[in-house]
Amino acid sequence: MLKNSFIALLVLAFGVLLFHGVVKLYKVPEKLNRTAEFYNSNEASQIGAANVVTAVVVTYRGLYTLGEVTVLFLAASVIGFFLKRKKKTAPVDAKPAGSELMTTASKVLVPGSIILGVYVFVNGHLTPGGGFQGGAIIGTAILLLALANPTYSISKKVFHWIESISGFVFVAIGLAGLLLAGGFLDTRFLPNGEMLSLFSAGAIPLIYSMIGLKVGSEISGIILELNDTQPNQD
Amino acid sequence: MVSPYFLLGIGLGLAFLLGLLGQKARKSSSILILVALFSFVGISFSWLWQFLQENASVTQFFSAGFKPPFSIALQVGLHEAVLTSMINVMGLFSFVSLWRNMKDGNEKLGPILLILFMGLNMLVLTRDIFNVFVFLEITAIALGGLILFDEKKHARSAGFKYLIASALISTIYLLGAVLIYFSNGSLYLDDVMALNNMSPMAIVAVFLLILSLVLELKPFPANGWALDVYQGANPAIGAIVSAAIGSTMLFLLYKLMGMAAFMQEFLIAVGLISFIASNLLALVQKNANRLLGYSSIGQIGLIISIIGLKDILGDQFLFVAFMILITHFLAKAGLFWLSAMLKSDELKAWSVFRKKSVLLVLFGIFIFALIGFPPFPSFYGKWTLIINLAETHNYYLIAAILIGSFLEAIYLFRWLGYAIKVDFTEYDEVKINWEKLIPVLTFGALLLASGLYMAHLMPGIEDITLWPLLFILAIYLLDFLPAYIKNTISIAALAYFSFIILPPYYEKDLLRFIFLGIFAIGGILTLIAGYAYKGKRRGFYPVALLMYAGLIVLIQAETTLSFFFGWEIMTAGSYFLIIRGKRSMEHGLSYMLFSIGGAYAILAGLGLTFAQTHNIDILSLASVTVHAKLIFLLLAVGFLTKTAALGLHIWLPGAHAEAESDVSPMVSAILLKAGVFGLFILMIAMGKNPEVASIAYILGWVGALTALVGNLAAAFQEDAKRLLAYSSIAQLGYILFALAMMSHLGWMTAMVYSLNHFMYKAILFLTIGAVVLRVGTHSMYKMGGLIQRMPLAFIAVLVGIIALSGVPPLSGFAGKWFFYNAVLEKGWYFQGAIVFFSGIVAFLYLFKLIYSVFLGQLKDNLRQVKDISIWFAIPIYVLILGIMFFSAKPEWVLQPLSDMLTQWYPNTSLSFDGLYINSNFGYWSGTGVMITIMIMFIVLLLWLWILSRKVVKVKQFNIVYSAEAPQRPETTHVSYNIFAGYYKALGWIVAPKISELWNKISDFVVSVAHFGRMIYTGNGQTYLVHILAFIVVTFLWFLN
Amino acid sequence: MELFSIILLLVMGVATIGSAILALTTKKTDVAILAAGAISLFASIFFLVLASPDVAMTEAAIGAGLSTFLFFVILRKTEQNAEK
């Protein structure tokens, strides 16, 4: 098709123009730039998180994370609202129950997944991962649960509560940093503690727990909304 | 200073917490959101207060207690305070305007709106380049969510197009942000701005950042998605997109341009192309919201180019940008909110606002503000912009800006015209809800207040220019009163004004005294005729006074700025006066377009003047040296559109003829003198400059030809008021010709003609208007024999045409006498002959006028008609007295005039000797002629009276028709098409070639617009291709 | 170790581009969705090799897991709607 080949040509032109220059100018860096140097050298003493990425994302540049949470909140609001089944046409039990295998597997996997998710976000300052990843894992657990027990009824209200409160606490911690420490989202109003221990890095574990709870409950909420056999409880 | 992080805390904290309330507590959650938005306003206003009143200094607030670039900084300075104040006010009122949409189970709408506005605040405040990306995406998702809640038919597909476009654009931004980091190891804007020389990588990065922000601002042609959003989404959301998001993105662009001085030219080009193209394509748009979209894109394009002009404008940059931005912000939001009140989005549906005059007035305010009329901020913005561009010799940019503005004026005024004139019965009525009304009212009031405040601050605008405007506002508030009360107030106001302002000018400046006198006395006299109207005459007095206020400001102006101010006010007022007539809409529009075109020519001329004199004193025109020809030509064209010189005249006949009976004399006898005054100012300046003699020569020819064509065309009219209108064109041609002679005698001629034209054209238009009110038609062949029923009118017309034709003894003769003297002295024999010939033609139409209307056979249906209203008769006879006085004692007026003109032309052959006026070519005595002619007249009258006793009277029906009733009145009126023979011989001169030319031009423009908008196929993917192509083309441009 | 990473990445790169072309050319939407999910998975391996375990986890959880799931839900919903 003429049109498509024109588009292909255009895309190619775009690629050549943009990346030709960028790749040519790109040099494998020899040493860290000043920002990275600062973070890597001072993070341990300033924040005390083993995972520098976490310190950057939660403390130094915590506004990014707040933005991410906001984006997920917006997306979840819109998805939850529009994918919700209309009350009137709700067949209470339309789907066959999940298979035996699924049910059994879920009994093992669901608690394990939830614990894994919690572990990931609680240890966000020590190991890779954090609130988002942990939350997503929790969401997956709920998905498993929903798939295995289509008739299983969980009150979505609980998730709404967890989501709202954890979100609010996150913002409140941010403001606490502003009021008690150096600035908004400064996590150092709690003691830095000992490096590599669970209760270290100031308020980072707290923040990541809140994010994990929020993201997990948001995703779970969406999944439950989507689960057709789930009677509407609100 | 309140930390900006509280905005984040309040916005997000509340949005998250509201999940607890659930669906049932919708009302309380709405109230909480309202409180939060209020607190946003409070915070940003507190900053504003601190910067304006306490001279606070720019402060950066760091996150996490570290310094940037290791943390994120939010900066609060005056600019940020202003922008966030605008955005937060918009947020508050947007929420109010969407109040009812919250109800239908849309409990998530409120939090999303709150987050949207919080995101916009952060975009303004943040100094971190990547943080901008985050909040760009937050606003995009929030806006997408808002659109999704919308029940309008095509909102969803429009929203999807928006989402895919913004996904592509924000990825470009992301790449730019990341490359910035890799190139210099910092995402802190101030760091990048502090770089002395950027690495190539940084340049590519900055290029991508700016490119993506420009794409967010919807440049032509990569903006189809935006147009669809404007059209498809709820207008209340359109208001947010256009006003709040548009302003934010513009500020962001301005902020990031701190790193990208090398892209200024790109911004100028892209902005102006968008400005012109979208205003062009809007010409053929019939959907109101899409039209607003085009207009938004145009305005934003203009501001983009202003951002590119930052270095060129220097100190004035912020002023210009802010003036135009604030106008766009307030007016566009207001217009979208108005649109939200209507069910139909056809342009013509806006006519229903006619029933709610408040809304109609708001509509008018928004339109006039957008086009840049005074007293709105954009007027000062455009003025300063043009002046500064001229000063820096960017003439092409001036031309581009004025062309774009002109195109914008065309469709906006046509739209306003629909609202004022089109039949509204087929459209649903507006139901005014408080939550829809409050935002519009507030923004309209803010617009007006900001304009008046600006006028107060602006150097070069005298404070006195504001009082009339405030008075007009007061009159508008009294619009519910009956007409006679408002009429009395208006007359009193004009009289008071004349009493206060006029007398000092007699000593100070006679020229201005005369023109002010014409406006003041003419205004009072024509207003007296207004007593003839019953009822309330809604809307008449504010606009009539607006015109007079403009005229007065114009004459009093000491600076070019206030001259232009007055010129525009006068144009606005007269436009509204003209379109009051029954069939005058298209004429009103063409009047407005010629006026605006002319005004832009004047603006360009004044701008070029300022560029070399650095002075806005109106006298500085005389010291023009560079480009003098161009400047004077531009100014001349501007003034000639008002005096309707040949080629620029096609608006006048319709506009004057279709206006109301007492409006025609206002716009003919009085308003046209504004153009004459302008020409006087121009000629005075030109007189001192030998370089531009050729322009005077050309103007002389234009004047002569205008006189000829005007008079000929008048002779072929069957419509009495059109006849008078063409006669005005011709008379103004005389004046132009006389002025162009650039001599003492020539200017004497012009002055005498101006005074005379004022008096006799007022008499004729008032009388014919009064007759029309009685007989109900303009067509002369439907009248006839009215001398029997309307002797008062007959005498008035008789005096009027004697004065106009220039035969002794009335004052028209004085004009002729000076005219011949001046021509002989100047030696313009050929042109003089043309004017002389056209004077003969004038006899034809004057004869036709009085014969067709008053002589011949009285029509059956007019047998019981009464004489003209006493309220018309009073001003008419006062003016007749004036003519008589001027005719009997011309030297009382002429001698001071002559003395006044000697300040420019000291050598003159004219001398005054008692009753005699001498020149090189002869002498003349007004009083003597008057006495002689009166004696002859009385003798003749007596003789006729003696003869008439032998006359046998014949009944009318005996001779006119035997048994048939006339089916077509025109065939039974002997003077119908009376000059058919002449038409065969000379008709080609008046064939509407000029109208045809203008029509062809406009057809061409319209077809270009039709063709051009085909690129907007409505396919979201095609829009993406446009964006990609835009990027590729920009790349190629920068590679060169 | 270095060599192993390179070979791994090379395979991943080929697989990624192959999946991308598959996603582009396949007639079936669900295949395209799966291919996109696979690309995310491969990408997370890329991230691991590029010393970014945080990114890798996120890409796997959100890009490969959540996104793919959502795509399928929406696809199924549109199919259900079309049947009605």
Added chain:
Amino acid sequence: MLLSIENIALASGILLILIGLLGALTNKNIIRMIVAFSIFDTGVNILIVTFGYMPGRTAPIIDGAKVTAQNIAQVAIDPVPQALVLTAIVIGFGVTALMLVFALKMHEKRKSLDINDYTDLKW
């Protein structure tokens, strides 16, 4: 060396970007367009991480053994690009989700997922 880790990653990222873009511009099915967009996003993310990669270095996570608070500046890579990509992934998911909801809502009204069927608004 042509076949280095970063070069392979760079090439894959750029190719994904271009293929994704081509898909978004040529696939008529709305859901397929969104799929293409998410491929495009993945490509961008790979590109960014690659730019931040330094051969031979490890992740900036202190484990007390190989990476300690003292040597981290010498052995670990830059954490900032990772932070940026983390954010970009989550945001990209939000955008994708919203697009999908739009697709569903559009399909509800008109029973079509063909982008060519949604051209009522034009000119």
